[in-house]
Amino acid sequence: MLNKFRLLTPGPTPLPERVRLVLARDMIHHRKGEFKEIMAQVQVSLKTLFGTTSTVLPLSCSGTGAMTAAVYNLFAPGQKVLVIEGGKFGQRWREIALSHGLEVESIVVPWGKAVAPQAVEAALKADPSIAGVLIQLSETSTGVLHPVEEVARITRNSETLLLVDGISAVGLSPCPMDAWGVDCLLTGSQKGLMLPPGLALLALSERAWACAEKQTPGCFYFNLIKEREYVHKGQTLFTSPVGLILGLKESLDMLLENGLRALYAKQWALTMLTRASLTAMGLELFAKKDFAWGITSVMLPDGVDGVEVLRMAQEKHGVSMAGGQDHFKGRMARVGHMGWVDWADVVAGIYALNDCLCSVGGYCGSRDYIEQGLAAYRAALAGEPGEPLPLVYNS
Amino acid sequence: MLNKFRLLTPGPTPLPERVRLVLARDMIHHRKGEFKEIMAQVQVSLKTLFGTTSTVLPLSCSGTGAMTAAVYNLFAPGQKVLVIEGGKFGQRWREIALSHGLEVESIVVPWGKAVAPQAVEAALKADPSIAGVLIQLSETSTGVLHPVEEVARITRNSETLLLVDGISAVGLSPCPMDAWGVDCLLTGSQKGLMLPPGLALLALSERAWACAEKQTPGCFYFNLIKEREYVHKGQTLFTSPVGLILGLKESLDMLLENGLRALYAKQWALTMLTRASLTAMGLELFAKKDFAWGITSVMLPDGVDGVEVLRMAQEKHGVSMAGGQDHFKGRMARVGHMGWVDWADVVAGIYALNDCLCSVGGYCGSRDYIEQGLAAYRAALAGEPGEPLPLVYNS
Incomplete structure (x- = not known):
């Protein structure tokens, strides 16, 4: 509950x-x-x-x-x-x-x-x-x-x-x-x-x-x-x-409903939110330059047991995220921002990740990592400079 | 409605x-x-x-x-x-x-x-x-x-x-x-x-x-x-x-919920209902001796357009049944009695079929074809002689 x-x-x-x-x-x-x-x-x-x-x-x-x-x-x-x-x-x-x-x-x-x-x-x-x-x-x-x-x-x-x-x-x-x-x-x-x-x-x-x-x-x-x-x-x-x-x-x-542009603009903004927040937490984004718009992968700090962090995030905060696969198992988190997900869900996920990282390793991101993420989200939606939405559409 | x-x-x-x-x-x-x-x-x-x-x-x-x-x-x-x-x-x-x-x-x-x-x-x-x-x-x-x-x-x-x-x-x-x-x-x-x-x-x-x-x-x-x-x-x-x-x-x-015997007994009884009713309508069952327990196939009278009969059954009575396939297209009806279907649904289907056959060809089954079907259903459930439920179970 x-x-x-x-x-x-x-x-x-x-x-x-x-x-x-x-x-x-x-x-x-x-x-x-x-x-x-x-x-x-x-x-x-x-x-x-x-x-x-x-x-x-x-x-x-x-x-x-x-x-x-x-x-x-x-x-x-x-x-x-x-x-x-x-x-x-x-x-x-x-x-x-x-x-x-x-x-x-x-x-x-x-x-x-x-x-x-x-x-x-x-x-x-x-x-x-x-x-x-x-x-x-x-x-x-x-x-x-x-x-x-x-x-x-x-x-x-x-x-x-x-x-x-x-x-x-x-x-x-x-x-x-x-x-x-x-x-x-x-x-x-x-x-x-x-x-x-x-x-x-x-x-x-x-x-x-x-x-x-x-x-x-x-x-x-x-x-x-x-x-x-x-x-x-x-x-x-x-x-x-x-x-x-x-x-x-x-x-x-x-x-x-609102056209392809609106659909992709939302995904781009969620991606900007996630990337800015995780970066403000001091984490290393895994896909640096060429990144997907529905999933953000991030390296976890050395020595942190990623499997445990993700288990805690689910148990303590109700957020289910994916870990790394194969040789990145336990070392990576993959935050999905696809499907019926909006900015508040993504914020919940990022908060959960930060809180659990703090718990296991005394590691904490900068105080305003959520606000930095939301600022990037707003800027992306408003089309402000920085990383504008790539304008590739078929309609 | x-x-x-x-x-x-x-x-x-x-x-x-x-x-x-x-x-x-x-x-x-x-x-x-x-x-x-x-x-x-x-x-x-x-x-x-x-x-x-x-x-x-x-x-x-x-x-x-x-x-x-x-x-x-x-x-x-x-x-x-x-x-x-x-x-x-x-x-x-x-x-x-x-x-x-x-x-x-x-x-x-x-x-x-x-x-x-x-x-x-x-x-x-x-x-x-x-x-x-x-x-x-x-x-x-x-x-x-x-x-x-x-x-x-x-x-x-x-x-x-x-x-x-x-x-x-x-x-x-x-x-x-x-x-x-x-x-x-x-x-x-x-x-x-x-x-x-x-x-x-x-x-x-x-x-x-x-x-x-x-x-x-x-x-x-x-x-x-x-x-x-x-x-x-x-x-x-x-x-x-x-x-x-x-x-x-x-x-x-x-x-x-009630065991496999109850599950199969229901299907057997629905099959008996369907077969008795269709027979009482004067129709020829297609699978005479070895018949499935979830579907009953029946030949339609010569000269009747089976495709039209099934179309009418859906339009007039809301009942969707299948027709014959390949060389039996238009000449057969396949009445499904599988899934979340009970005796009253099957009766509805049989009534619809009889009514539409009457409409297109002046063809009508015996007056009590529904009661004959229901009698067979009750007899099957009660395990009365005739065609008793074959006793093949794994539990």
Whole structure:
């Protein structure tokens, strides 16, 4: 009763009441009229969100399912792909590609850094047989934002397809796929889209569709060509995750209510809030230059047991944040500011983190770290100089 | 306002309010304590429902995803399987097996009939290299119940694995997998389990696990060995469909409240109600001898436009039923009595069907077709002679 529970992880995220009430609706049939109408409405909104005129496919699986679907439908075993590996999800691209019998070349980027577009350019120049570049927009394990727009400038003038895992980015920071020249953009329902997990969304460019048309899909369950046929009839190939599709209609209505600019401006301001506050606490931001807009990763002071700090934050303050993964386990906090989260939730998370750091190590940030965060938030919303909202929109 | 909407299709099904309220809950994290506890509780109930001591895996996909997972994890390309093809979902087994490079032999059974166990025995005797038999317990497209217990008596004494698609059967009619000797039992969330679609459940026998351990999974997204490791930690390999798992806890609590016998007795009685009523209407039941306990398929009179009849039933009476598939489109009605449906809902469906048949063709059943159905329902519940509840239980 003392604290509300606040979920500040990089997915799943808190859900709006409007969406939760829709999720409580009784079932309708996935091959009949009302559902088809909702599928058509969702399609319009998804195209806006993805910045594309292509069909956006809803798939009944997690984000990893959509990554698998992309690789298994766009490439044939034996083809070569270039993977940008700067974290756990870059590694996942590699594992998926290898499982499909692809030859994999990797650009290994230190965790916390973004790939240099020049490195991609050089790799493609050195080996023009590379059929695809596999990258994250936001690398959830590090909070890094990779320069997808710049990489797309390189790939779109070549034969190489650019596949973008936008799982922790779509609905949080811009990725207008047609304008940038992205060939595959995919996401999951449990991040920017303010839904429970279990639904993935995937769109292909025209030239990616042409590739898919030439392939036999590597897995029966993921058949993008057939899925597209069904989506054009307002259905999905196999049984639709009906509840999540109904919820998606509601969440997209909310996300697009004030336009994409307002959506991204909010995320940018929350990011500024988080970064300014954590910096004022004297902590070291992990993604220094190229950072995601839905998650902020921060190094914890040496000697502090990060697992314990995050456990305390939940127990004492009701705030659930994520820790570091793999070799950063116990040394990092990842503060999610995605989904149905506003500035006050983020302040609660930052306060909890500071308080627990003080408890375990006698470590305390500067007295006004919250006010510094809020000042940055206000400045970002007002468009004041400093780190203005990058003006990349598709509408 | 005149009619409530009643969903009497063979999935999705109506959901209980208790489940719907859980589905409206805010998110929790899928790698943390509360979720792990729920996963552990769900595991206990699932083992009871599946009649097994093996782990039951929750997968983030539709039922077809689970069918794919089974085939891609248990067999290597080049192996041979025997498919029982007596409807649309038997065909799906064949398509999945072919997509994985398996050699497929089929026993084609006329739609509406169950396979003869002797035919399976003869096929396995003729070719001992057959590595698996792929069958439906309930073939959703025809309403037929295949004799899985008898087929398992044959396979369990051989090297051949028996894979059972229980998508429209689990939670509706018994399939105690350990007692019968079933090697793989799978289902989807949107039928007997009273949940929205988007979650599949799959269990393997010990010898099936031994096969899976020897295989490289044919699709990255479906890795049963790794899923099992995660389930033992109260998690899933990739992001869990959190909302559906929370809902599953609630629906399993309801389903098992009075034991499996009560659960199946209800389904048997609903089936008796439906069959007696439709027969009294003068209609021809499609699955004559071996029928499912969650869906009843019935031929419509010659010359009647079945599509129009079902459209009217929805428009005039608020009842949504399914029609025939493929070559039975327009000639058949499939009345679902699964999920959160009771006798009065079924009566509503039967009344709607009779009324609409009268409207389009001047065709009317006997005056007391509803009372005949209800009499059969009462007799079944009371265990009166006639067609008593088959006593096959695992508890």
